[in-house]
Structure formats: C-alpha cells, structure tokens
Amino acid sequence: MIKSFKAELLKLRRRRVAVVATFGALAFAVIASTAVFLSATQAGEPRGRDATIESLSQAGGATEAFALGVSFTGLVVLVLFIANVAGELSQGTIRTLLMRQPRRLALLAGKMAALLTFVAGVLALAEVLTVAASAAIAPSQDVAMTSWFGLDGLGEAASDYATALLGATLWALLGMAIAVFVRSIPVALGIGIVWAGPFEHIIQDSWTSADRWFPGLLLESLAAGGTDEVAFGRALALVAVYVAVAVSAAAIVFARRDVTG
Amino acid sequence: MNNAITLRGLTKRYGARAAVESLTIDVPTGVVAGFVGPNGAGKTTTMAMLLGLVKPSGGSGHVLGEPLDDPESYLGRVGALVEGPAFYPALTGAQNLAVLATTAGHDHSQIPGLLELVGLAARGDDRFRSYSFGMKQRLGIAAALLGNPSLLILDEPINGLDPAGVHEMRGLIGRLASGSRTVLVSSHVLAELEQVSDWLIVIDDGRLVFQGPASELLDRSGANLAVAPEHPGDLERLRGLLRAAGHESQAVDDHLEIAVDGDDPRGLAAALNRTAGEGGIVLAELRVTGASLEDRYLTIVKNGGDR
Numbered sequence: 001m002i003k004s005f006k007a008e009l010l011k012l013r014r015r016r017v018a019v020v021a022t023f024g025a026l027a028f029a030v031i032a033s034t035a036v037f038l039s040a041t042q043a044g045e046p047r048g049r050d051a052t053i054e055s056l057s058q059a060g061g062a063t064e065a066f067a068l069g070v071s072f073t074g075l076v077v078l079v080l081f082i083a084n085v086a087g088e089l090s091q092g093t094i095r096t097l098l099m100r101q102p103r104r105l106a107l108l109a110g111k112m113a114a115l116l117t118f119v120a121g122v123l124a125l126a127e128v129l130t131v132a133a134s135a136a137i138a139p140s141q142d143v144a145m146t147s148w149f150g151l152d153g154l155g156e157a158a159s160d161y162a163t164a165l166l167g168a169t170l171w172a173l174l175g176m177a178i179a180v181f182v183r184s185i186p187v188a189l190g191i192g193i194v195w196a197g198p199f200e201h202i203i204q205d206s207w208t209s210a211d212r213w214f215p216g217l218l219l220e221s222l223a224a225g226g227t228d229e230v231a232f233g234r235a236l237a238l239v240a241v242y243v244a245v246a247v248s249a250a251a252i253v254f255a256r257r258d259v260t261g
Numbered sequence: 262m263n264n265a266i267t268l269r270g271l272t273k274r275y276g277a278r279a280a281v282e283s284l285t286i287d288v289p290t291g292v293v294a295g296f297v298g299p300n301g302a303g304k305t306t307t308m309a310m311l312l313g314l315v316k317p318s319g320g321s322g323h324v325l326g327e328p329l330d331d332p333e334s335y336l337g338r339v340g341a342l343v344e345g346p347a348f349y350p351a352l353t354g355a356q357n358l359a360v361l362a363t364t365a366g367h368d369h370s371q372i373p374g375l376l377e378l379v380g381l382a383a384r385g386d387d388r389f390r391s392y393s394f395g396m397k398q399r400l401g402i403a404a405a406l407l408g409n410p411s412l413l414i415l416d417e418p419i420n421g422l423d424p425a426g427v428h429e430m431r432g433l434i435g436r437l438a439s440g441s442r443t444v445l446v447s448s449h450v451l452a453e454l455e456q457v458s459d460w461l462i463v464i465d466d467g468r469l470v471f472q473g474p475a476s477e478l479l480d481r482s483g484a485n486l487a488v489a490p491e492h493p494g495d496l497e498r499l500r501g502l503l504r505a506a507g508h509e510s511q512a513v514d515d516h517l518e519i520a521v522d523g524d525d526p527r528g529l530a531a532a533l534n535r536t537a538g539e540g541g542i543v544l545a546e547l548r549v550t551g552a553s554l555e556d557r558y559l560t561i562v563k564n565g566g567d568r
Contacts, residue, residue, distance in 0.1 A: 007363040010356070011349065092347030095314060096404065099341050100365035102313045102332045107364075259314040260344075 004101055004110030005117075012118045021122050029129035032069025037137045053143055060156030061138075062148040066130040067160040070123070071223035074171045074216075075196055077119065081175030082188045084115065089183040095259050104255045112176060119168050127161055166236075167223040170243050174215065177246035180254050215242045265290045265412050265443035266311065268329070271320035273306050273467075280306040282467040283320065288445055288460065293438040295458030295475070296447040297558060303467040304447040308343050308416050311445075312336065325412055337365065340410035342418060346401030350390035354381055354400050357389055358407065367408045375403040379433065395426040402433060413437060415446040419453045431457050451558040463558060470561050478558075484526060488533055489516035489546035502540040503533065516546060 011017075040051045051064050060067075088094040088111075101107045131148075138145050147153060175192060182188040196216040204210040204217060211217040211229055218235045226232030266288040273281040281303040288294045298304050309315040311324055313332025322329035325338055348357040358372045376385040379399040384392070392400065398418055405413055419430050434457050438444045448454050451463075461478055463471040471478060490499050493515050500517055503510050508529075510517040521529060526549050537544050 003364055003366050007360045010360050010363055011352065014352075014356075016351075092344065093349060095344065096347045096361065097364050098314060099312050099336065099339075099343070100361050100407075102336050256316075258309075258316060260309065 001106040001110040001113070004097070004107045005114045006110075007097075008111045008114030009117070012114065021118075022125065025122055025126040025129050028069060028073070028126050029066075029133040033065040033130055033133035033137050036065035036068055037134065037141045037143065040141060040143070053141065056134075056138070056141075057144040057147065059147045059150065059152035060160070061143060061145070062131045062134055062153055063127060063157045063160040065134050066127045067163065067225070069130065070126070070160075070164040071167070071220065074167055074219055074223060075193065077168045077171040078175040078192050078196055079189060081115065081172045082179045082192050083185055085111075085176050085179035086183055086185040086188045089179065090185055098259055105251055108176075108180075108251070108254055112172070116169055116172060119172065120165055123161065123164050123168065127157065127164075131157070163223065163225055167219060170219060170222070170239050173243045173247050177243075177250035180250040213238070215239055218242075263290045263326075264288060264323070266294075266322070266324055266445065268307075268322035269320055271307065271310060271322055271329075272318050273303075273310060273315060274318040279467050281310070281317075281464075284464065284467070284469055286462050286469060286472050288443060288462070290443050291441045292460040293434065293444045293446065293458050294460040294462060295451070295454035296445055296462050296464075297451045297454065298447075298449065298464040300449050302449070302464045304449075304464065305344060305416055306467075307464070308341070308414050308445070308447065311414060312339070312341050312343060314343070335412075337408065338411045339414060340405030340407060340412070341414040341416075342398075342401040342405045343414065343416040345417075346397040346404075348389045348397070348400065348404075351388060353386050353388055354392070354396075354403075355385040357400065358404055361404050362407050365408060371407065371409075375406050378406070378436075379403045380429070395422050395429075398422065398426075398430065399433070402437075406437070411442055413442060413444045413446075415444065417447055417449070419448060419450075427453065463561060484521045485518040485550045486521060486526065486530055486533060487513075487516050487518055487546060487548050487550045488537070488544060490537070491543040491545040495542050498540070499537055499542050502536055502542070506532070506536045508533065508536070518550065521549070 036051050037056065040053050040056055051061075051068065055061065056064055088097075097107060098104060135145060135148075178192050179188050182191060200210065200214045200216045203214065211221060211227075212234070215238075218230065218239045221227045221230040222232065222235040222239060226235065264287045266286065268284055268286045271281055271284040272279065284303070284307060296304050296307070306315060310317050310329070311322075313336060317329070324332075325335045327335040348354075349360070352360065354376065355372055358375065359369055362369050362372065373382065373385070376382045379402050381396060381399055381403065384396060389397070389400070398421075402415070402418065405415065415434070418434070419427050422430055431453070434444060434446060438457070446454060446458070454461075455475070458475050461471065461473065461475045462469070488499070488503075488510070490496055496512060496515065496517065500510050500512065503517070503519065508519050510519045519529070519533065530547055530549075534544055534547060
C-alpha cells in the first residue's frame with residue numbers, strides 16, 4: 001500500500017498539477033468569498049443558508065465562505081475520482097500496475113490514500129486562500145474581523161476543514177465504487193452525475209423525506225453541518241453505512257474480477 | 262532441465278466457451294520461447310493467467326518455481342508487456358517508468374539505462390502521448406525490464422510495427438535473452454519469431470498443437486534440398502551420381518530436389534556436395550526449400566497438431 005501511495009503521489013507532484021490545483025483553489029476562494037460576502041443579509045434576516053453580516057463578524061466568519069462554498073464541490077470530487085479510477089481501469093494502466101503489485105486491494109487503497117491526501121492539501125490551500133479573500137472583502141461590507149483570528153476562530157476553521165474533508169472523502173469513495181463497478185469513464189460519469197444531480201433532487205420535489213434517505217442529499221446535509229430536516233449525526237451515520245456497503249462491494253469486485261482489455 | 266514455466270491442464274472458460282483448454286506446456290529456463298497461434302488462439306489469456314490478471318478455471322502450474330495461484334510470490338521476478346503498452350499519456354516516458362518502479366519497490370537509478378537500452382534516451386522526457394507506436398512498444402519493453410526480471414513475458418511486441426521496427430524489435434528481443442533470462446514472446450505470425458526463438462509453443466483454439474525446440478519443428482518440416490550443377494547439361498549425370506549414393510531426387514526445371522526426410526539438412530547438404538565433387542560436378546546452387554517454420558506452423562495448425 002505504501003508503494004502504490006508513493007507511486008500515485010509521483011503523478012500528483014508534477015508542476016502542472018500543482019498549478020491547476022492552485023488556480024482552482026484561488027478561483028474557489030475568490031468566487032466563494034465574493035458570493036457569500038456580497039449576498040450577506042443584515043443581522044436577523046438570514047435567507048436559507050446565506051450568511052448574515054452578524055454571522056460573518058463572529059469567530060467562524062473567516063471560514064464561512066469556505067464552508068458554504070465547499071458544500072457545492074461534492075459533485076466535482078465525485079467526477080474527479082470517477083474519471084481517475086475509471087480511467088485507470090478502461091485505459092489499461094491498472095493492468096500495468098497490477099503486473100508490478102499483484103495485491104489488488106493494497107494497490108487500490110494506496111492510490112485512494114494518495115488522492116485523498118492531495119484533496120486534503122487542496123482543501124487546506126482553498127481554506128487559507130478563502131480566509132485571505134474574505135479578509136480583503138470584509139471591510140467593504142462592514143464585517144468586523146476582530147473575532148476571526150482568536151482561538152475560537154481557529155477552532156471554527158478546523159471544524160469547517162474537517163467537515164469539508166469528511167464530505168470530500170465520502171464523495172470520493174462513492175466515486176471510486178461507481179468507477180470500479182462500471183469501468184467506463186463516460187458511463188460512470190453519467191451515472192454519478194445524473195444520480196447525484198437531477199435524479200435525487202427530482203425525487204426530493206415529490207417526496208419530502210428524500211433528503212433523510214438518499215445519499216447525495218444526505219451528503220449535502222453533511223457538508224452544511226446538518227440541516228433542520230436532517231441532523232449532522234444522522235447524515236453522517238447513514239452516509240457512512242452507504243459508503244461502507246459500496247466500498248466493500250467494490251473491493252470484492254476489484255479483487256476478484258479478471259483484468260482484461 | 263529446470264523450467265521457468267510449467268503448466269498442467271490450464272483451462273480458462275468464459276461461460277461455455279473455452280479460451281484455453283487443458284494447456285500443458287513447459288518452457289525451459291534460459292530460452293527464448295516463441296508462443297505462436299492464430300488470433301484468438303488463447304495466447305494473451307494464457308499470458309494473463311501467468312501474470313495473475315486472469316484467474317484460471319482449472320489446471321495448475323508453476324512460474325519460476327512458485328505456484329501459479331500465488332502470483333505475488335513470483336511477479337517480482339517477472340517483467341511483462343501484455344495487451345499493448347498502457348501508460349499515463351500526460352507523463353513522460355521516464356516518469357511512467359518511475360511510477361512503475363515505485364509501485365514495485367525498485368530503484369529509480371536503472372531508468373536512464375533502460376531508456377538507453379530501448380533507444381528512448383533522447384525522448385525520455387517527452388510525454389507518452391507524443392510517442393509513435395513503435396516508441397510506445399519500446400517503452401513497454403523498458404517497463405518490463407524494471408528490476409532485471411528472470412522471466413520476460415511479451416505479448417505481440419512486434420504487432421503493428423513497420424518493417425524497420427520489426428527488425429529493431431527482433432534485435433532487441435535477441436539482446437534481452439542473454440544470460441539465464443527466459444523470454445516468452447507471442448505472435449500470431451511465426452515468421453516474426455523464427456529468427457529469435459529457440460523453443461516454440463504453438464497453440465490453436467486454446468489447445469497445444471506443438472511444443473519443443475524450434476529446430477525440431479524445422480526438422481519435421483518436409484523440407485527439400487535444391488541442388489543445381491554449374492552446367493545445366495550435367496543435371497542427369499548428377500542425378501545418377503546421387504542415386505548411386507542412395508539419394509533419390511526429382512528434377513524440377515534446372516535443378517534437382519531431394520527430400521530431407523528427417524535428416525539433418527546441413528549434413529545432407531554436405532553429403533550431396535561431396536558426391537557431386539567426387540563426380541567432377543561443381544554445384545552452383547545448394548539450398549533448403551519449402552522449409553520455413555511458417556510452412557510447418559500452417560500445416561500443423563491446419564491439421565490440428567501433431568503433439
């Protein structure tokens with residue numbers, strides 16, 4: 001597992017990847033901060049999940065834009081992991097790797113660990129850049145920053161980061177499982193995007209309890225730190241069960257299936 | 262003789278269809294073994310089973326002395342190129358080799374030497390996607406050589422190459438076989454392997470139809486020796502001399518043809534030359550005809566094998 005972890009990191013440690021990731025994090029920071037701060041309402045009048053000037057002036061204000069913004073990136077993580085894993089399976093590179101490392105589950109685990117390490121790094125960078133962007137925008141919106149940089153602020157930042165990383169990890173594992181089952185990039189992407197995008201939301205429109213049961217909607221609740229309808233604990237527990245089942249099934253398939261084509 | 266590969270009754274079925282049927286083969290250590298058969302004969306499936314990529318439906322075997330059902334115990338000493346070169350298009354040739362070396366726990370210091378060996382030293386820092394097909398095949402060979410393996414398994418490495426590429430790849434395979442390394446190389450065209458193989462395995466429709474030294478296949482090829490005197494007018498006198506020496510011949514145009522019939526072609530040629538010389542006839546031509554391995558291969562594949 002350590003060897004495949006290091007091998008995957010070799011692919012991710014290239015300058016091109018670093019530049020794309022950095023620009024992605026920067027774009028996220030600017031867009032998320034701008035959108036959250038410019039749409040912030042006056043105290044006592046929050047609209048849905050939008051921030052208020054008051055909430056932004058509190059200890060968690062520095063990373064509120066990060067927390068809100070990252071809740072919309074689950075689909076991006078899903079797509080990236082499907083493309084990566086299905087690409088390995090459909091283009092034959094997994095065959096080349098397995099001839100060097102026949103312990104299949106160790107190979108897959110090392111690869112996933114490396115990719116998640118990379119995601120963790122990009123999320124950390126995105127959070128730091130979002131704090132910087134928020135600090136640049138805050139004065140123009142009359143948001144006080146005095147509470148941002150104390151211990152409470154650091155705690156809120158750590159909490160937001162952990163929630164973001166947890167959500168990204170669960171999306172990533174689901175993406176990996178879909179990729180292992182389907183193997184084809186376009187088919188796997190189609191299934192993942194349609195399921196996590198319109199499918200669950202269409203059902204949600206006609207069945208109000210859908211967000212208490214469907215994995216994509218539960219992950220959205222998880223990223224939001226829980227909602228009025230679904231508590232964080234319930235969302236985490238149910239998604240953990242879904243992911244555990246999906247990952248276990250994918251592991252069995254990956255370990256036993258013939259590698260051909 | 263120790264065998265690098267021993268398979269006993271190896272079988273792979275996909276539903277009712279048998280891709281490989283009760284295959285029993287031995288590949289001696291240190292040989293270049295040509296693994297030949299028509300497209301769909303089961304070569305790639307057999308190789309994939311040797312590499313742990315495909316699980317056999319039945320049978321057993323050993324690779325480098327280790328059981329076939331425990332690929333982890335021997336794959337560290339095996340290098341392979343199967344089903345074409347599959348690498349990361351966005352990485353350079355050297356980076357691709359580094360990823361594989363890290364995956365296997367090999368030292369990166371061998372990478373420049375391997376790129377040099379396969380003629381990619383000048384293109385090692387170019388992206389894989391920019392390589393020609395021949396270059397991709399050569400990178401595949403370099404990848405297979407990581408860790409200096411005792412057994413090389415190459416699936417159709419010559420397939421798709423232009424004539425210059427074929428010549429180059431043959432030379433490369435010949436160089437790779439030095440020392441005690443065993444090379445198992447497949448092709449659906451026997452002529453491609455004729456010059457580099459000293460052991461042959463021929464399969465068709467998932468079944469073995471021949472295995473043994475390449476020279477044995479040649480010996481049993483029904484070959485003739487074509488003999489022509491310097492002066493065409495001496496043809497009948499030469500025929501009489503050869504008959505008197507116990508060699509029946511048949512006149513074909515301006516030369517005689519004598520069946521090899523299991524004799525050593527070189528020894529027979531020497532005997533014919535000696536007989537002609539003692540009779541005062543100078544030979545202008547003395548060559549083996551109709552003896553290519555390809556002819557023999559096509560015959561045994563058509564006949565369903567003779568072993």
